[in-house]
Amino acid sequence: MFRGLTSIVYKETIHTIRDPRTLFLMLLIPSIQLTLFGYAIDLDIKHIPTAVYNLDGRQPSRDLLDAFQNSGYFDLTHPVFSDASLFQTIVRGDAKVGIKIPPDYTDNLLIGRKTAVQVLIDGSDSSVAMQALNVANAIALRRSLEIVSTAVGVPTLPIEARPRVLFNPDMKTANFMVPGLVGLVMQLVTMILTAFAIVREKENGTLEQLMVTPVSRFGLMVGKLVPFFVIGTIEMCFVLSIMYFLFQVPINGSLGLLAAFSVPFLFTSLGLGLLISTIASTQIQAIQLSFLIVLPSVLLSGFVFPQETMPLPIYIISQGIPLTYYIRILRGIIIRGAGFYDLWMWAATLVGIGVFLLSVSALRFRKTVS
C-alpha cells in the first residue's frame, strides 16, 4: 500500500535541503506573521477620541466629563461649539464619540429633575461602538447612583457583584488571541506548502512520470507529507516560543499534551493541502483555493467571533473547519490548563477529519491522473 514511500521521502528531503531560501522562509514567515498580528490585534479598546460640546460649563458638568476622561476609555480631544461641528467631527473620523451636555444640566440636577446627556457614537466600528456604549452607560449610572445615595443618605450601595475573570484575570487580548493565531499561521503555511509541492510536480510533468512507476498512491502522498510534517513540527516550536517569550502568554496546561494534540491538527492541515493539490493544476489555482479555506478559517473557527452566536447553518459549517477544534485545544491547554480528558474529543475529531481528507484526496488523485 505504501510502496515507494521511502524513495519519495528521500527525494523530498533533497528538494528541501537544496532550497535553503524556501526552507528559511517557511520557518520565518509564521514567526513574522505571529509577531505582527499578535501586536496588531488588540480588542482592549481604550483612549477613544471624543468630541465634547459642553453648553453648561459649570462644575457638575465638568465633573461628569472628568469621569469620562478618568475612565481611561475616552480621550476628550475635540472641544466643539455647535451641534453641526459635533456631528462633523464624527463624520470626518476625528472623533468616534461625541458628548453633548445641555445648558440646563446643572440646574436640573440641583432641583432633582431628570436631565439628558447626549452621547453620539460612531457605529461604523462595531467593537468600538459597543465598548463606548457600555462604558458611557456605566458612567452615567454610577454618577446617578452617587447623587441618589447622597440624597437618600445611604453611604454605600447595598449590592455589589464581584466578578472574577478566571485564567486571564487582566483580560489581556494577547492571551486570548495569540493561541488562536498560532493555529491559524500553522495551518496557512503547512497547507500551502503541501499543495505547492504536489502542484509543482504536476506543472513540471514529473507527476505523470511518477505515475508510470510502481509507486503507490499512498506511498506518494504520505511520502510527500512526511518532510512537511517535520518542518511543521519545527515551526510549531518557533511560534510557541514567540507566544511564550515575546507575548508572555503563560502555558497553563501540559506542554506534552499540547504537542501530542498538535499532531492531528498538522495532519489535517497537510490533508487540506493535499486535497487542494488534487483539484488545482497550477500554483495560482492552488493559492486561490487556499484562500477559499483560509477565510472561513479566520472568520468561522471561533478565532475572532464566538461560534455560539452564529446562525445555525453557519454554525454547522464552522464545525467542519479543522481550526475550530484546534483553537479549542490551544485555548483549553494554554489558557485554561485543560487536561487530556477535557479535550480528547476535539483531537479525535481532528483525526477523523484528517483521515477523511486523506481518503478523499487518494480517490481524487487517481481521477486526476486519468
Add this chain to the structure above:
Amino acid sequence: MPSVIVAEGLTRRFGRFTAVDNVDLEIEQGDIFGFLGPNGSGKTTLIRMLCGLLRPSAGHATVMGRDTYHESELVKRSIGYMSQKFSLYTDLTVTENLLFYARVYGVPRSERTKRLDEVISIVGIGNYRKRLAGELSGGWKQRLALACALVHHPRMMFLDEPTAGIDPVARRDLWNLLFDLAGQGSTFFVTTHYMDEAERCSHVGYIYFSKLIICGTPNELKQLPEVSPGGTIRLEVRCPRLANAMRHLNTFPYVRDATIFADSLHVLADRGGEQRIADDMKQGGFESPEVHPIPPTLEDVFVTLTRSREAARNGA
C-alpha cells in the same frame, strides 16, 4: 520473435469523444515501433493505456503477457517511460535522479551502484554525475531522461517524442543508442513527428482521428496500393523557382499533387504524365526541368493517406 505488445480492439472514450478507436496492434521483441499521427489524434491516450495509466473503455492490451489495466502494477515494473517534456527533478543531480528512480523501481540496494554505472555508461553521461539536472543542455537532459527510464532494466520502453527540441547531433546519438539497445533485445515504442526518424523505425503505425490507419514496415507502407493509386506515378522534378513551379504544376490537369521537397518538387501525376511534364514546364517558362520517377517517401505515404481519409470523412 515473441510479441511484446498485443492490443485487441483497444478503445478509449472521454464522454462522447472517442480518443482511441478500436486499435489492433502487435509489436515484437526488438522492434522499434514508430508511432505517428497529427497532434490530438490519440497518440498519448494510446500510450497511456499501454502503460496502465488509463482504463480502456473497450478491448484490452497486454504488455509482455500482462494485462495493462488489471495487472498494471506488474506492467509498470517492467516498462520504461519517457514523456514528451523533460520531467525529471531539476534541483536533483544526475546521480540523485537516477538513484531516485532506481529506488522507486525497487532495484535492490546491492545492485543500485552497478545499475547506475551501467546506465551512465550506456548514455555516456559520466562527466556530469554531480551536475544538477536543470543545468544540463537539452541533449543531455534527454539522455538523462532515457537513463532514468532504463535504470530498472525494462524490456519495453515507451518514448513520447524523445527528440522534440534537441539538436541534430544529439538526435542522431539518441537514435544510435536506441538501435544498440534494440539489438540487445529491448523493444521501443516511439512517437515522433519527424519523417526521417520514422524511416529509421523497423515498424511504423499511423493514427488519424483516433483510428490506427496502417501499420507495417516502412517498405510495406510505401508499396501500399492506396499510396500510389492505379494509373499514377510519383515524379521528382528539378527546376529553378520552385515555389512558382509548384503553383504552375498544380494547374496541370494530370497533376494530382505537387509539393516542394528540399531542392526539388515531388509530384503525383497520372501515368503518362512523365512525358508531358517537361514540355509543359518549358512552355510555362521554366527552363530545362529534370524529371525522374521516384518511390514514395513515408511523408508521401502519410500525406496521401491523410488526404484520402479527409476526403472520405468530408464525403460522409
